[in-house]
Amino acid sequence: MEGINVKLVDNMGTDFRIFEAAKATLGGGTESNFKEGETDPTRLIKFLANERHVTPFRHPQVTFECEAPISIARQLGKHQAGFSWNERSMRYRDSVIDVFTPDMFRGRPTHxxxxxxxxxxxxxxxxxxxxxxxxxxxxxxxxxxxxxxxxxxxxxxxxxxPEQARFVLPQGMVTRWIWTGSLYGWFEVYRQRSSGHSQYEVREFARQLDGIMSELYPIAWEALKDTIK
Structure with missing residues (x-):
């Protein structure tokens, strides 16, 4: 969707990082007998997800370059714990102004x-x-x-x-930011923002996030999604 985009910058760790973190009590990493490519982490990862043992899912980190209308970005920005967010400033430079136009102008509901x-x-x-x-x-x-x-x-x-002129710009102005968080943090963004109660444009952001995360962490992401009621 034009004006709402999620682009992968980089990531740290794989599904196996979660397995290693959970097995840290056995020595972890190079001290354990578990090796990536030789040990299947699927069973343990599914157990961790089902039992809500979330800390191992916080070790993998992912950074995205995002863009969305300011009003949508502010909804997403409520997810702060464990995240880092650096946004383009309209104060320090003159920028080309892009304003979001919805795919469809939806009607006002009764409630x-x-x-x-x-x-x-x-x-x-x-x-x-x-x-x-x-x-x-x-x-x-x-x-x-x-x-x-x-x-x-x-x-x-x-x-x-520009720091004062920007006050006249609409909430539909597209802003861009770099956003870094853990695998579990991104799951919480997806879980809350893919809900049918979320605004359509926010769900579009969640949809794009889902597509990328499911490729980066196919085992863990699916296991976490399976816990959504």
Whole structure:
């Protein structure tokens, strides 16, 4: 999805790192008789996941380069314990402004706790100008974005400091950050943000995360996902 992306930077450890961490009481690493490629860690990893022994899953580390609208990034940023997050600053440099446009403009639900409906309201009339015609939801959204970005550029060109000019930019502006966390930390992000109660755009982030993590840690990731009720 344009404007919401998760890109792998690097990672430390494999499924076997979890096995080694759990077996540390036997000497661990080079002192044990368990060798990667010779010992199958699947049974132990599944046991650890099912019994909620989470500390071994915190040893593998993964770093991602992420991008999302500011409002989505702020939801994701609530996951802080055990994570490191460094985000692009609009204070120290002038940047090209990218603003997120949804794939579909979803309807307002009866109960706001539900987030949105599956109804596409992009062509619904937002303003009726009588003999001059109508303006749709999609058109208002587009015009608001253009006005905000243009205002920012005008203010910066007029000499206003970017750290203040940025206040006029919308929550839909796409931000980028480097995010590092443990395997278990990423599982918690996925578990909470893939829920049907999460906003669609947040679930898209979780979907991309799932695809990458399932390739990096096929045994552990599947074992952890199996614990989701």
């Amino acid at each position: 706001l706790h539900d987030g949105s409906t599956e109804e596409d309201v992009s062509k619904e009339v937002a303003i009726d100008l009588d003999q001059f015609g109508t303006v749709s939801v999609e058109e208002i959204y587009s015009q608001a974005i253009k006005a905000a970005v243009t205002s920012y550029e005008v203010l910066v060109n007029a000499g206003l400091a």
